[in-house]
Structures are given as structure tokens and as C-alpha cells.
Amino acid sequence: MQAIVMTDTGGPDVLVAREVPAPQAAAAEVVIRTEAIPVLFPETRLRSGEFPLAAPPPLVFGFQAAGVVTEVGIDIDPALVGQRVVVSTTGFGAYAEFVAAPAESVVPIPDGLSSVDAAAVLMNGSVAIPLLETAALTGVETVLIQAGATGVGSALTQLAKNYGAARVVATAGGPGKVAQARKLGADEVIDHNDPAWTARLSEVLADATLDVVFDSIGGTTALDLLDLMTPARGRMLGYGWLSGVPAQVSATDLTMRGLTFTGCAGPAWLSRVAAARTAVLAHTADGGLVPLVEAVLPLNQASEAHRLVEDRVPLGKIVLRPEPSRR
Structure with a gap:
């Protein structure tokens, strides 16, 4: 073969x-x-x-x-x-x-869903769903989705409001991906290719704060975001490190601000990802997730x-x- x-x-x-x-x-x-x-x-x-x-x-x-x-x-x-x-x-x-x-x-694969579309959506959606479930959104939160135009981020951007986000802020790299994230449902999008993008995020938020951060970049960016998060209840979910290293935050960084960091990895996490695959294909077949x-x-x-x-x-x-x- x-x-x-x-x-x-x-x-x-x-x-x-x-x-x-x-x-x-x-x-x-x-x-x-x-x-x-x-x-x-x-x-x-x-x-x-x-x-x-x-x-x-x-x-x-x-x-x-x-x-x-x-x-x-x-x-x-x-x-x-x-x-x-x-x-x-x-x-x-x-x-x-x-x-x-x-x-x-x-x-x-549900009837009406092509093999290509099923393959395209499987990984992104099956990671996004347990991330959103872990975030436990209640309908009032402002969320930040890093790399929200592609990969897992694209599924998060599409699904976040269905899972209880009130306001979706996304980052994306370059004009084409910024436009894509808006098309997928983000309320505001910031180009993370700009070295000062976290300052721009602060301007976009104005008096608001981030209740949930879906962190796929990691590195020192995660630390830069902590002061933009909601004290006493803000939560960061780390599931990737496009920067090359995991989020560089310490227990002291989190404790002093009343924040939590959840690492989304390991065998128990992968079991949840596997369990979400049926729901992903069902969402896609019903039109709730676009491949x-x-x-x-x-x-x-x-x-x-x-x-x-x-x-x-x-x-x-x-x-x-x-x-x-x-x-």
C-alpha cells in the first residue's frame, strides 16, 4: 500500500x-x-x-x-x-x-458530513470542547482566545458564545488571520504579530478585564496578561506553547492576583479530548462548527x-x- x-x-x-x-x-x-x-x-x-x-x-x-x-x-x-x-x-x-x-x-461519521470535513474538524473541536467545559462560562465572561483564527483557536472562537462567553476577544497573526477570526465570531481581534499587542489589548478592554484566557502561546506573554485579568476569579487555561515554552507564570504571580492556571495536558486530559470526538462531529453535522x-x-x-x-x-x-x- x-x-x-x-x-x-x-x-x-x-x-x-x-x-x-x-x-x-x-x-x-x-x-x-x-x-x-x-x-x-x-x-x-x-x-x-x-x-x-x-x-x-x-x-x-x-x-x-x-x-x-x-x-x-x-x-x-x-x-x-x-x-x-x-x-x-x-x-x-x-x-x-x-x-x-x-x-x-x-x-x-454522521450522514451528510464528508470524510474530509470530519478529518479537518476532529482535533480542533475535540480539544476546544473540554477547554470550554473546564472554563465553566456562565454567560457574563469576557474571554481571550489566542491564535483564534486557526487550529484549536478557530474552534474556540466559533463555539465560545454557545458555551457561555459574553464577549470574545481573539488574537491572530497578520491581516488575513485577523479577518478570519472576526468572521468566525470574535467581537474584537488584535494582531499578535505586533510586539506591543498586550498594550493594544489593554486599550481594547478599556475598563473591562479578562475573566478567562485560553493560552496557546505560552512564554512570557502569559505573565504580561495577568494584570489584565479579573482579580479573584480570573482563570487561565494553558493548552499549548506556540512560543516554544509553556506559560512562564509562577504560583506567586497567580496567588498575589487571586488567579488560577489550569494546565490542560496529561493522560486524564487526553481522555477528555477523546471523549469529545462524537460531540465534535455532531456539532459539525448540525452546522454549529464550520470545518x-x-x-x-x-x-x-x-x-x-x-x-x-x-x-x-x-x-x-x-x-x-x-x-x-x-x-
């Missing part, structure tokens, strides 16, 4: 198109014929060696895929065969024509897809599509 093999850690060129044996379903697995494979920003960090891999290279790369079940393990209901589903792998194997994945990761698809590329252009994602060019998800089956 056609697959993308990560030959080593490094730049996008370590992703190489090769013919490899098709997988077979283990006892608790399914195999799908893939129709759409999302390229995820964290995958670029794994490929580069910044984050640890589940197994050493060479390996078939990739974490998620959408397609049709072709085979099930002996412990799995055979009625799944022929169903359109999304799956998540155990850390590798998704950039391929056929993908084996744990049956417990299977989520049916943002930048381009659908052939699977053998995976290295180019990674270059685009690393350069933060796309406004939407890049999705890979294998060539027709030769199994």
Missing part, C-alpha cells in the same frame, strides 16, 4: 512516500481504507524531534484518519465493516492508504504539507488523500 514513512527526525524531507505492507487488524483493532488524513501542528513537532515519538523511526507517520472500515479484529463487532469513521492511532500509522487503529478510538479546509493534497505531498503548516501559512486544515486502493 501507499504510505508516508518517517525515516528519521528532522525537516519535512524525512517524510518519504513508500510502498509498505498493509496492516491487519489485531484482536481489538479495526482497519480502515483512508479517505482523508489531517495534518496536525503537533505532528510537525514530533517529526522535528522536539517531542518524543511513540516508537523510533523508520515508521509510518500520523495520528488520525477518516475512511471506511474494511476489517475488524476478532473481539470487535463485524457490523462496523463498511461504516464511515474517524480513528486515532497509538502514535503512528495514519499517513497511509490503510490504517490500523484501536477500536475504542472509532467514532462514526476549515485549506487544501486537500495527495498523500505523497506530505512533506510539502508539513512545510506549509510549519510556516503557519494555512487558514484551514491541510488534508492528505491517498491514491485509489491497490490492496
Whole structure:
């Protein structure tokens, strides 16, 4: 079958198109014929060696895929065969024509939702929903969504008011992304490419304060935001570090202002993300979450897809599509 093999850690060129044996379903697995494979920003960090891999290279790369079940393990209901589903792998194997994945990761794709759209929305939405649930919005809060035009931020921007935000302030990088965040539902958008963007945020807020900050940038920016947050009840949820390091805030920084910081990571958090996948696809099928698809590329252009994602060019998800089956 056609697959993308990560030959080593490094730049996008370590992703190489090769013919490899098709997988077979283990006892608790399914195999799908893939129709759409999302390229995820964290995958670029794994490929580069910044984050640890589940197994050493060479390996078939990739974490998620959408397609049709072709085979099930002996412990799995055979009625799944022929169903359109999304799956998540155990850390590798998704950039391929056929993908084996744990049956417990299977989520049916609702009728009327394409495989491309399901793949495009799955990661962003399944992180956004538990973030919003953790924020426990009550209908009166002003929230800040960092990088609100793309990735998880784009889903947060779309869903925040449905989950109880009264006012949504977003950041985005550059005029195109600023316009995108406004289109997705932000009340105000600030260009975080401006080195003085936190000062601009203070001007936009005027006499208001931030009740909730969804922090995907991390670094020293998080500390700069603390004095703009609501004393005694402001809460920051850290779920990424686009700056390269987590939020640089201490217990003293938070305690002296009466604020809380919740780190959204680890096994318990990932279980919540996995549990949200069904709701994400339902929201999307009902029109409550718009899939943002930048381009659908052939699977053998995976290295180019990674270059685009690393350069933060796309406004939407890049999705890979294998060539027709030769199994």
C-alpha cells in the first residue's frame, strides 16, 4: 500500500512516500481504507524531534484518519465493516492508504458530513470542547482566545458564545488571520504579530478585564496578561506553547492576583479530548462548527504539507488523500 514513512527526525524531507505492507487488524483493532488524513501542528513537532515519538523511526507517520472500515479484529463487532469513521492511532500509522487503529478510538461519521470535513474538524473541536467545559462560562465572561483564527483557536472562537462567553476577544497573526477570526465570531481581534499587542489589548478592554484566557502561546506573554485579568476569579487555561515554552507564570504571580492556571495536558486530559470526538462531529453535522479546509493534497505531498503548516501559512486544515486502493 501507499504510505508516508518517517525515516528519521528532522525537516519535512524525512517524510518519504513508500510502498509498505498493509496492516491487519489485531484482536481489538479495526482497519480502515483512508479517505482523508489531517495534518496536525503537533505532528510537525514530533517529526522535528522536539517531542518524543511513540516508537523510533523508520515508521509510518500520523495520528488520525477518516475512511471506511474494511476489517475488524476478532473481539470487535463485524457490523462496523463498511461504516464511515474517524480513528486515532497509538502514535503512528495514519499517513497511509490503510490504517490500523484501536477500536475504542472509532467514532462514526454522521450522514451528510464528508470524510474530509470530519478529518479537518476532529482535533480542533475535540480539544476546544473540554477547554470550554473546564472554563465553566456562565454567560457574563469576557474571554481571550489566542491564535483564534486557526487550529484549536478557530474552534474556540466559533463555539465560545454557545458555551457561555459574553464577549470574545481573539488574537491572530497578520491581516488575513485577523479577518478570519472576526468572521468566525470574535467581537474584537488584535494582531499578535505586533510586539506591543498586550498594550493594544489593554486599550481594547478599556475598563473591562479578562475573566478567562485560553493560552496557546505560552512564554512570557502569559505573565504580561495577568494584570489584565479579573482579580479573584480570573482563570487561565494553558493548552499549548506556540512560543516554544509553556506559560512562564509562577504560583506567586497567580496567588498575589487571586488567579488560577489550569494546565490542560496529561493522560486524564487526553481522555477528555477523546471523549469529545462524537460531540465534535455532531456539532459539525448540525452546522454549529464550520470545518476549515485549506487544501486537500495527495498523500505523497506530505512533506510539502508539513512545510506549509510549519510556516503557519494555512487558514484551514491541510488534508492528505491517498491514491485509489491497490490492496
